[in-house]
Amino acid sequence: MTEDEVLAEFRSCHALLEGHFKLSSGRHSAHYLQCARVLMNPERASRLALALAQRLPRDLRSSIDLVVSPAMGGLIIGHEMGRALGKDAIFVERPTGTFELRRGFAIPAGARVLMVEDVVTTGLSSREAMECVRAEGGEVVAEAALVDRSAGSVDLGVPFYPLVAINFPTYAQDELPPALAAVPVTKPGSRKE
Numbered sequence: 001m002t003e004d005e006v007l008a009e010f011r012s013c014h015a016l017l018e019g020h021f022k023l024s025s026g027r028h029s030a031h032y033l034q035c036a037r038v039l040m041n042p043e044r045a046s047r048l049a050l051a052l053a054q055r056l057p058r059d060l061r062s063s064i065d066l067v068v069s070p071a072m073g074g075l076i077i078g079h080e081m082g083r084a085l086g087k088d089a090i091f092v093e094r095p096t097g098t099f100e101l102r103r104g105f106a107i108p109a110g111a112r113v114l115m116v117e118d119v120v121t122t123g124l125s126s127r128e129a130m131e132c133v134r135a136e137g138g139e140v141v142a143e144a145a146l147v148d149r150s151a152g153s154v155d156l157g158v159p160f161y162p163l164v165a166i167n168f169p170t171y172a173q174d175e176l177p178p179a180l181a182a183v184p185v186t187k188p189g190s191r192k193e
Ligand SMILES: O=P(O)(O)OC[C@H]1O[C@H](OP(=O)(O)OP(=O)(O)O)[C@H](O)[C@@H]1O
Pocket: 023, 024, 025, 070, 071, 072, 073, 074, 117, 118, 119, 120, 121, 122, 123, 124, 125, 126, 188, 189, 190, 191
């Protein structure tokens, strides 16, 4: 799948939004990729996951023991990646603000973990989720995501394989362009303020 084909999938289901969005990192943007809308169609979700799995080098792909994704956004693509790789897919969540493993999930000591996200912008959520996996005994060997909003500039400390890399500008709260500041802001994600 080419990057243009992936973006066409987003456009076809109205998942490439324009407006004023507060992102997970606290930064603001005039664009938002609503991956949940892309992934709401199971056939599309599994097709995108297969394409993403094919981005992984063959030796890496065959060495993965477990898929872990950060809730909420990572859940569906993580599950579909588990299916594509033939591995279990579990998730970490942050009911009190910090990622933790719940629901009877466990990570076998030394398990080679593929972290799977829907979107990476600053990489903050990915790094926090990786900390949790390491504290639980896993070894994060790589990350895969549908979208890299940093267009290749983010450093996650492990090899990173996005399906599409794109650079929509983001702004700190105190540096909003006036045209963006004039638009009412929405915060689509679930990270607590
Ligand atoms: O690279 P970052 O700057 O951390 O941004 C990307 C993160 O933001 C979104 O999650 P969000 O925290 O909005 O919550 P959600 O997954 O529960 O929707 C997305 O699912 C990533 O996890």
